[in-house]
Amino acid sequence: MFNPKKRSICYKLHFVTRTGFMELNRLIEPYGITQGQFIVLTFLWENNGLSQKELCERVRVEQPTLANTLKRMERDGLVYRNRDKEDKRYCKYYLTDKGEKLGCEMDINLETIQDNILKTLTKSERELFNEFLDRIIDNISEKE
Known part of the structure; x- marks a missing residue:
């Protein structure tokens, strides 16, 4: 019988991530x-x-993948790009009004998702959980 509690930490993280993304x-x-x-x-x-380089590093995707995503986002009116004032070879991406508004609209809904996922944890457990996740991310980042 399926029991995610008996699986490895990698499986548990995958299960939580997959469910969260759903x-x-x-x-x-x-x-x-x-x-x-x-x-x-x-x-x-x-x-x-x-x-684009900063976004690639933060999002952790390859440049061609991000370039396609940004192109679609520009087409859809979510972002626009401006040449960097110090170095004209680079562009910086900015939110349009539509992109900013979307963030405000989604913020409340994201809190609801997080509350549903963490509903059985107390406030102090949530803080500790987030601290643990940050430490795990730091551990993983050190290896790269």
Whole structure:
């Protein structure tokens, strides 16, 4: 019988991630955006005006993949690009009004997803869980 509690940590992380992304897909589907676009948007909502190289590093995708995603996002009116003032060879990507508004609309719904996933954890357990995840991410990042 299937029992995810008896699986390895990698399986557990995969199971939680997959389930979380299924919830995310339900949230973003009405907005007409993909998971890849959503992830790019989250970085731009945090720090508007990033170069393609900076986005590649943060999103952790290859340049051609991100270039296609950004092209679609420009076409859909979510982002626009401007040449960097210091180095004209580089472009920085910025949210359009539509992209910014989308962030405000989705913020409440994202909190709901997170609350559903973590509903059995107390506030202190949630904080500790987030601290553990940050440490795990740091561990993984050190190896790269």
